[in-house]
Amino acid sequence: MGLKILTEHINVPGIETLEVYRKHGGYKSVEKAVKTMTPEEVVEEVKTSGLRGRGGAGFPTGMKWSFLAKPEGVPRYLVCNADESEPGTFKDRWFMERNPHALIEGMITSSYALGANTSYIYIRGELMFILRILEKAIAEAYAAGLLGKNILGSGYDLDLHVAPGGGAYICGEETALLESLEGKRGNPRNKPPFPAVKGLFASPTVVNNVETIASVPWIVNNTGAEYAKVGIGRSTGTKLISASGNINNPGVFEIELGVPVEEFIYSDEYCGGIWKGKQLKAVVPGGSSVPILPANLILKTTAGEGRLMSYESLSDGGFVSGSMMGSGAFIVFDEDQCIVRNTWNYSRFYHHESCGQCSPCREGTGWMEKVLHRIEYGHGHQQDIDLLVSVAKQIEGNTICPLGDAAAWPVAAAIRHFRDEFEWHIKYPKEATAPGAVYRGQLDSVTA
Amino acid sequence: MTIVLMAETKNEVKFSDAAMADIQRYISHYPEGRQKSAILPILHIAQAEFGGWVSPEVMDKVAEILDIEPIEVYEVATFYTMFNLKPVGRHVLEVCRTGPCCLRGADQLIETLKHKLGVEEGGTSADGLFTLKPVECLASCGTGPMLQVREKFYENLETEEQVDAFLEMMRKSGVETPYHQAAYQKS
Numbered sequence: 001m002g003l004k005i006l007t008e009h010i011n012v013p014g015i016e017t018l019e020v021y022r023k024h025g026g027y028k029s030v031e032k033a034v035k036t037m038t039p040e041e042v043v044e045e046v047k048t049s050g051l052r053g054r055g056g057a058g059f060p061t062g063m064k065w066s067f068l069a070k071p072e073g074v075p076r077y078l079v080c081n082a083d084e085s086e087p088g089t090f091k092d093r094w095f096m097e098r099n100p101h102a103l104i105e106g107m108i109t110s111s112y113a114l115g116a117n118t119s120y121i122y123i124r125g126e127l128m129f130i131l132r133i134l135e136k137a138i139a140e141a142y143a144a145g146l147l148g149k150n151i152l153g154s155g156y157d158l159d160l161h162v163a164p165g166g167g168a169y170i171c172g173e174e175t176a177l178l179e180s181l182e183g184k185r186g187n188p189r190n191k192p193p194f195p196a197v198k199g200l201f202a203s204p205t206v207v208n209n210v211e212t213i214a215s216v217p218w219i220v221n222n223t224g225a226e227y228a229k230v231g232i233g234r235s236t237g238t239k240l241i242s243a244s245g246n247i248n249n250p251g252v253f254e255i256e257l258g259v260p261v262e263e264f265i266y267s268d269e270y271c272g273g274i275w276k277g278k279q280l281k282a283v284v285p286g287g288s289s290v291p292i293l294p295a296n297l298i299l300k301t302t303a304g305e306g307r308l309m310s311y312e313s314l315s316d317g318g319f320v321s322g323s324m325m326g327s328g329a330f331i332v333f334d335e336d337q338c339i340v341r342n343t344w345n346y347s348r349f350y351h352h353e354s355c356g357q358c359s360p361c362r363e364g365t366g367w368m369e370k371v372l373h374r375i376e377y378g379h380g381h382q383q384d385i386d387l388l389v390s391v392a393k394q395i396e397g398n399t400i401c402p403l404g405d406a407a408a409w410p411v412a413a414a415i416r417h418f419r420d421e422f423e424w425h426i427k428y429p430k431e432a433t434a435p436g437a438v439y440r441g442q443l444d445s446v447t448a
Numbered sequence: 449m450t451i452v453l454m455a456e457t458k459n460e461v462k463f464s465d466a467a468m469a470d471i472q473r474y475i476s477h478y479p480e481g482r483q484k485s486a487i488l489p490i491l492h493i494a495q496a497e498f499g500g501w502v503s504p505e506v507m508d509k510v511a512e513i514l515d516i517e518p519i520e521v522y523e524v525a526t527f528y529t530m531f532n533l534k535p536v537g538r539h540v541l542e543v544c545r546t547g548p549c550c551l552r553g554a555d556q557l558i559e560t561l562k563h564k565l566g567v568e569e570g571g572t573s574a575d576g577l578f579t580l581k582p583v584e585c586l587a588s589c590g591t592g593p594m595l596q597v598r599e600k601f602y603e604n605l606e607t608e609e610q611v612d613a614f615l616e617m618m619r620k621s622g623v624e625t626p627y628h629q630a631a632y633q634k635s
Contacts, residue, residue, distance in 0.1 A: 166528025
């Protein structure tokens, strides 16, 4: 059992209430920060901790905070990104549902560090039941003097509100989120200006993921230096992993970064191995937009080293033989899963979720979906594989926001590692479309 | 059916007092002059109040409340997939159809529901009780296959028996709007 920074008390009955939460040390970081530390000192601790953004990009949080512009007389905002929509990711939902005060505590301490007097939690609209849990917890915090005017007698004021989205993956992109929070369509903004300079209501704004913000109280209570001792190398601290797919124990696990991937998949403490006694075929380790890796490459790097659950190890080999940590959504495929079908499914997702602003993404995602659909349903042409590679290449890097990349990467990676399987679908359409047919690794084999 | 509903909404778009109080609360969360920010929560409230969808008349009312042009409401309501722009059945079954759920049988769940309800994707059953609306990832990948009805998730729907039991339960259940829930409190 590793150190539990985020989930130590998550199963305590009643932890969703202020009373029980405080009994287990809750809101200590608020007390410490507003009464004994300057905002700059809190930022410094977060910088020292090496904490990286847990929403997917992995950008150092302390550095992001230090970019925040502080012009005189202009309000600053902290916005929590709780628009968890990346396929495979459900850690934030799981966490907020069980321990809402932990996020609220993080919001207060972080808002203090940034000098924000109004902060928002933007939660995806489908999670309205969690919005109600958060609003209830916020009301308790107001009543206890932890929110509102003059928090704990310190002279610091903070209002915290929850805002629901309306069902749009794109609003997880921070500038689309800000547009949505202003009551508009979720079209990402051109950058610069970055939100740190011109964000919500044209004011300096920091947008952080739920898990990132929830990690701040521990850092403030125990120091950044202590946090930096947990984990491995530049992957400091712990991470919530959403494990899904064909495993025995799907769910959310808090790991110290650096746990071997093999242990994570097969140990009963985590995924508990592949279900129904089947073999591992592939893993998407960081949410649907990161490259898929076949079993051999997820377990070991090309240098033969065991791969670890860390930002660096998962991306070892670049996109040729590696992938990414992303949001920590670990999607496991057993031997009976069809990579072509899965890639088509993801492409349909990105086509559905493209905001339509940039033509490479708007047109390209639809094109890829159509081509993958015809391959999956037995009408593919030999040149379709190269066509997909070419379309993916033309989307990547040519759009305002990273949704284009997110749509291109899974297609490019599936073809890179499973090209045979695509060819088999095209060459033997009748066999490939038979019910339950799966490619077993021999291109010229016609037996399903 | 459609005409009747349209006529109803045309005659009177009037939010309940509880809903109106909640709308004002959301507007108060934003700075002076930024009331448009509250458009998404208000559309959710409107959808819950007026039969699970937002008609042009309801959207016009939202524009009036926020003191913005109706087009500003239309362009938002048409962008976000949670807002139904046509009348729906009593229960909208929003079934996840994305990758991780498919690894655990979401395709079969959708087929089973189509068969049992006698509808295609997007359709409403003849008795007006169910609309089948496949949606993208609902952040429930560890408990798939699953679906959402209003504010509730129904998870691990793996067998036909579970689906039958779920449908039976929904047939007997009425519609609860958020304003019936004790948990719903002013923050």
